[in-house]
Structures are given as C-alpha cells and as structure tokens.
Amino acid sequence: MDEKQKRGLLLAVAFLLPLVFVMVVFVSTYIPSRTLSTDYNFVYAICSEGRAPYSYYCSNHLRNLYTIENGRLTENEIPADLDSDNDGVSDRNENYRTRLFLHNNTSNSSEEISLTEAQRLTLDDRLTSPDGVAVEWQYTSGGNFFPFVRYSSNYGYFLTQGNARKEIDLINESQRSYYQNDFMFLGWVIPQ
Amino acid sequence: MNKQELLAELSRQLKDGAITEADIQEVLTTEASSEAQPAGNALHHSSLLPASIVTRLLFVIGAIFIALGILYLIAQLWDDLGSLARIAVTLGVGMTFAACGSWIMHLDQDRELGSAFHGIGGFIIPGGALVTLDEMGANFDSSWPVTLTIGMVFGFYALLAWYHRRVILSFFAFANGTAFIYLLMDSLLPVIYENVFDYLTMCLGISYILFAQLFRDSWNERLVPLLLFFGAIGLYGAAFIQVWDSLIFEMLYPFLAFGGMVLSVSVLSSRITLTVSTLAVIAYVIYFTAEYFADSIGWPIALILLGFTVIGIGYFSIRLNRKYLQS
Numbered sequence: 001m002d003e004k005q006k007r008g009l010l011l012a013v014a015f016l017l018p019l020v021f022v023m024v025v026f027v028s029t030y031i032p033s034r035t036l037s038t039d040y041n042f043v044y045a046i047c048s049e050g051r052a053p054y055s056y057y058c059s060n061h062l063r064n065l066y067t068i069e070n071g072r073l074t075e076n077e078i079p080a081d082l083d084s085d086n087d088g089v090s091d092r093n094e095n096y097r098t099r100l101f102l103h104n105n106t107s108n109s110s111e112e113i114s115l116t117e118a119q120r121l122t123l124d125d126r127l128t129s130p131d132g133v134a135v136e137w138q139y140t141s142g143g144n145f146f147p148f149v150r151y152s153s154n155y156g157y158f159l160t161q162g163n164a165r166k167e168i169d170l171i172n173e174s175q176r177s178y179y180q181n182d183f184m185f186l187g188w189v190i191p192q
Numbered sequence: 193m194n195k196q197e198l199l200a201e202l203s204r205q206l207k208d209g210a211i212t213e214a215d216i217q218e219v220l221t222t223e224a225s226s227e228a229q230p231a232g233n234a235l236h237h238s239s240l241l242p243a244s245i246v247t248r249l250l251f252v253i254g255a256i257f258i259a260l261g262i263l264y265l266i267a268q269l270w271d272d273l274g275s276l277a278r279i280a281v282t283l284g285v286g287m288t289f290a291a292c293g294s295w296i297m298h299l300d301q302d303r304e305l306g307s308a309f310h311g312i313g314g315f316i317i318p319g320g321a322l323v324t325l326d327e328m329g330a331n332f333d334s335s336w337p338v339t340l341t342i343g344m345v346f347g348f349y350a351l352l353a354w355y356h357r358r359v360i361l362s363f364f365a366f367a368n369g370t371a372f373i374y375l376l377m378d379s380l381l382p383v384i385y386e387n388v389f390d391y392l393t394m395c396l397g398i399s400y401i402l403f404a405q406l407f408r409d410s411w412n413e414r415l416v417p418l419l420l421f422f423g424a425i426g427l428y429g430a431a432f433i434q435v436w437d438s439l440i441f442e443m444l445y446p447f448l449a450f451g452g453m454v455l456s457v458s459v460l461s462s463r464i465t466l467t468v469s470t471l472a473v474i475a476y477v478i479y480f481t482a483e484y485f486a487d488s489i490g491w492p493i494a495l496i497l498l499g500f501t502v503i504g505i506g507y508f509s510i511r512l513n514r515k516y517l518q519s
Contacts, residue, residue, distance in 0.1 A: 007406060014402035018373045021395045025388050026380040 032164035038105050038133035040188040043073070043118055046171060047098045047182055060084035061091050062184035065098060068125040073118045073186060101171055102189070105159065110171045123187030135168070135185050136160045157183070209357030209411035251308035259312045275327040283320030289313035290352070297356050307360040310352075314364040318345050318371075339375035346372045357411045366403075366415070370396060387437075390430040397427030405460065417464055424452065424468035432475055449473040453509065457516040466517065470509040477501050 001009075045066060047058045061084050067074050082091050100118045101110040128134045138158050158165040170183065205211040266281050273281065293309030321341045330337040346368035353361035377392055400423030404416045431448055434441035452469030456462050478498060486494045 010402055010406050014399045014406060017399045017402075018392060018395045021392060022373065022377050022380065025377065025391075029381060 029163075032162075033166045036133070036159055036161055036164045036166045038129045038131050038159065038188075040124075040129040040131065040133075040190070041105055042103050042129075042135060042188050043100060043113070043121065043123060043186045044103060044110075044135075044170065045098050045100050045184045045186055047096050047184075058085075058096065058182045059184055061094070061096050062098065064091070066184065066186060068123050068187050071122045071124065071190065073115070073121070073123055075115060099171075100186075103168065103170065105168075108169050110169070112171070118186075122190040122192060124190050125187040129188045130190070133159050133161045136165075137183075138165065212411070248304055251304055252311070255308045255311045259315050262312075262316065279320070279324045279327055282316060282323040286313045286316030286320045290317060294352065294356065297358065306356075307358055310358070310360050310364075314349070314360065314367075317348075318342065318368060321345050335375055335379045339372065339379045342368055342375055343372045359412055359414045362412050362415055363418075366400075366419075387434065390433050393426045393430035397423045397425070397430065399423070400426065401460070401465070404462075420460070420462050420464045421468070424465045428452070428468060428472035428475075432472065432479075435476070435479060445476050446473070449476055453512065457512050461517060463513060463517050466509060466513060470505060473505050474502050477505070 045062050047062050061078075064078060064082065064084060065076055067076060078091050080090065080092060083089065084091055085094075100113050100115060102113050102118075102121075103110045124130065136158055138155065138160075157168050157170055159168055160166075202211070202216075262281075262285060269281070270278070289309050290313035293306045293311075293313060295306075296309060297306035321344070322338065325337055325341050326332075332338070346365060349361055349365040349368055353365045373392065373396065374389065377389065381388070400419045404419035404423060407413060407416050407419070428449065431441060431445055435445050449469050449472035452472060453466060456466035456469055481494050481498050481501075485497075489497075
C-alpha cells in the first residue's frame with residue numbers, strides 16, 4: 001500500500017467512523033421499533049379530570065374502581081370512607097372522573113368508550129399480550145453526554161418487546177409531565 | 193534549479209495551497225531581520241513580532257468587533273423587523289461576508305483578509321440559516337429541520353474548504369459537521385437511548401485524531417493541534433464517563449489511557465495527546481483509589497499514595513516528552 005492509498009484509507013475511516021456508528025445505532029434501534037406491533041388492542045383508564053394530571057394517588061383509585069374478572073371489566077363500589085391517597089378527603093369526594101379508552105395499535109390512536117362498551121369486550125389483564133408485547137412506562141434522562149449538558153428527557157408509555165420499544169400516543173399524554181399515575185392499563189382485547 | 197523553475201514550482205505550490213502568501217511573507221520577514229541584526233542596527237520591530245502575525249491579529253480582532261457589533265445591532269432591531277428583514281440581517285449578512293471572503297480569496301490579493309471575512313460569515317451563517325428556518329414556519333416538534341439545515345451549512349463549508357483550501361473554512365466545516373452528526377443521531381433515534389451520545393463523542397474523538405494525522409504537512413496543518421486536543425478530550429472524557437457505570441469500560445480504560453501515551457510518542461508525536469492521555473491515567477488512578485481503596489485503607493493513606501502515584505505518572509510523562517518529543 002503506497003502513501004496515497006494509506007492517506008485515502010485514513011480519510012475514509014476518519015470521515016465514515018461517526019457516520020457508520022450513527023447508522024449502526026439507527027439500524028439496531030429504529031428498525032426493531034418500527035416493526036414492533038401487536039395484533040391486540042388494549043383498554044385503559046385515566047382519572048385526571050377534577051385533579052391535576054400528576055396526582056400521585058389517582059391510580060390507587062383506579063385500581064380500587066376497576067377489576068377484570070373472567071375476562072370482563074367490573075366497576076366496583078367505592079366504600080364511602082375509603083381515602084386511598086390519605087389526604088383526609090374520601091375518594092368519593094375527591095371529584096375524580098374516570099374515562100375509558102380503547103387504544104388501536106395499528107393507527108396508534110385512542111377512542112373513548114363507555115363503561116357498557118368496555119364491559120362488552122373480552123379483556124386479558126396480563127402484562128403481556130398473547131403475542132408477547134407489553135405496555136410499559138419508561139423514563140429516560142440520557143440526554144446529557146460528554147462534554148455537553150442537555151436537559152431533555154424522554155418519557156411516556158411504550159409498547160415493548162425485548163429491547164425494542166415504540167412510543168404510543170395516549171390521551172392526555174402531553175399533560176402527564178413525567179408522572180404516570182393517572183393511567184391504568186386494564187387489559188388486552190381478545191377477539192371474540 | 194534555476195530561477196524560472198524555482199518560480200514555476202513556487203507558483204504551483206501556491207496554487208495547490210501547500211504554501212501560502214503568509215508563509216512567504218514570514219520567510220521574507222525572517223530574512224530581513226536576520227540581515228538587519230549583524231549590521232548593528234537597532235532591533236527592528238518586526239523581528240519581535242513579524243508583520244504577518246500583526247496583520248493576522250488585527251484581522252482577527254477586527255472580525256470579532258464586527259461580528260459582535262452586527263449581533264448587537266441585530267438584537268436591538270429584532271422585534272421591529274419582519275420575516276424577510278430578519279433573514280436578510282442574519283443569513284443575508286453572513287452570506288455577504290462569505291461571498292466577499294471568497295471573492296477576495298479568488299482575487300488572491302490578500303488571502304488573510306479573505307479569511308477574516310469568512311470568519312465573520314462563519315459565525316453568522318449557521319444562526320442565520322436557523323432564523324430562516326424559523327421564519328419559514330418550520331415545525332420544530334422534530335429535530336429533522338434543524339439537522340438538515342446544519343447539514344446544508346456543513347456541506348456549504350466543506351465545498352468552500354475544498355475549493356479555497358483555507359484553514360478557516362475547514363474549521364467551520366468541522367464545527368458544523370460535528371453539530372450535524374449529533375443532530376443526525378438525535379433525529380434518527382425514535383427515543384433517547386442512554387450513552388449513545390457518549391459513544392458518538394468517542395467516535396468523533398477518534399475521527400478528529402485521524403484527521404489530524406491526515407492534515408500533517410498540508411494546508412490544514414494549523415488545524416492539527418486543535419483536532420488533537422478536542423479529539424483526545426472527546427475520546428478520554430466520554431470513555432471516562434462510562435467507567436462509572438460499565439465494568440467493561442472500567443477494565444478497558446487504563447489500557448486506553450496508557451495506549452494513548454504510547455501512541456502519542458510512537459505514532460502521533462504529539463505533546464497534546466500525551467498530556468491529555470496522562471491526565472486520563474491520573475483521573476483513572478484517582479477514580480480507582482476512591483472506589484476500591486479509600487474505604488479499606490482510609491482517605492489519608494489513600495491520598496498520600498495517590499499523591500506519589502500522580503507525581504510518578506507526571507514524571508514518566510515528562511520523561512517520555514523529553515526523550516521522544518523534545519526534538
């Protein structure tokens with residue numbers, strides 16, 4: 001290899017090294033995320049109305065209110081004296097308003113449904129869908145890197161399978177800040 | 193080599209950019225001062241500070257004043273300006289300076305003056321391009337518009353550097369190219385993944401060092417110290433961040449740092465990388481002592497041992513410098 005070829009090789013490596021790294025990271029993260037999907041839609045509840053969307057104990061109320069029994073959504077009676085967030089105000093007087101949504105994974109959009117409509121659906125409340133996908137809250141503050149400081153972060157609900165993850169657009173997502181407690185995953189919709 | 197051949201060769205080298213007018217000016221100045229001194233004349237001012245350096249310094253100071261003045265003026269008028277006027281006073285002014293710089297370089301009458309114009313333009317154009325993007329109503333929900341804009345600025349300066357073969361243009365190509373790579377990563381990833389930007393910084397550090405090797409004895413020679421410094425800082429700094437969280441990096445880092453010292457004297461012949469890699473070794477020793485020995489032997493003893501170790505590493509580094517790099 002003569003001097004000119006060596007310099008050519010050095011130039012190619014110097015120029016391509018960062019680009020190849022970016023492409024490798026892209027291929028190993030973006031493509032699995034794009035191809036991640038599930039055949040099963042899911043139902044979720046939010047309880048942000050009447051309270052700030054980042055109410056810490058709103059999800060306790062949701063857990064008390066909704067259960068899945070034999071594949072059907074059941075709305076439970078909340079005891080009159082139950083105070084799930086221990087703030088001295090009973091849950092009945094907290095002014096919580098819950099809403100139910102059916103999330104379509106194909107269009108990545110949510111549609112509000114009534115309790116009656118939700119109760120007609122067969123739900124599987126396991127964490128993973130029958131085809132192995134989960135709905136998870138993730139918060140990543142990996143924005144800071146040497147030698148720069150970047151205060152951005154990434155958070156929200158994701159469809160996950162192994163290392164692959166795909167962000168899902170839920171109702172009220174933009175107001176949720178980085179708390180996740182106004183949300184309750186109820187179950188995967190099992191086709192009849 | 194006769195006079196004609198000598199002039200033809202000089203002309204060719206000037207055209208290639210291997211020699212600049214500043215180099216010739218420097219030779220003439222040195223010759224003039226060396227002739228003047230034996231004659232017993234009073235010490236000529238130019239022998240202390242060559243005219244070309246004074247000129248260059250004045251151009252740089254002037255360029256900084258002009259750039260600051262323009263920025264201050266734009267800031268004062270900003271709220272009263274419409275979209276077109278905002279684009280005109282940012283991107284328009286930057287492009288005008290760049291065009292003047294290129295024109296002066298093309299005329300080849302005073303290339304340093306051309307660099308000063310390009311220096312002003314280079315600081316204004318990226319901001320101007322982003323102002324243009326904003327005024328055109330680009331959607332900033334995604335970082336793609338900014339990425340593509342900075343990518344275009346990088347392409348612009350890469351082409352200018354290739355055409356004019358001037359260091360100032362290479363500098364802006366590197367600055368915008370580096371920003372473009374980070375932005376490209378940010379745009380391509382669907383979500384932020386921890387540490388990938390640190391790994392990218394390491395890749396860029398290696399890339400800078402390779403470019404520095406490539407630029408030795410070329411028209412980009414003056415970029416070499418800058419590239420070596422930022423390359424080594426990027427590589428060792430980003431790798432050191434990983435040491436805290438990753439066992440693999442914790443084990444590899446000392447080899448990387450000592451390897452850097454060896455490469456600094458054997459391949460790179462660079463005091464800059466030797467200094468940075470020495471600091472990397474010292475940083476690792478401090479980390480290692482604090483992590484594994486401070487609790488067992490106590491901080492006072494650990495600090496004494498640490499002090500001796502740091503002195504030893506420093507002495508070793510100075511010995512390497514004297515033995516291999518002093519010449």
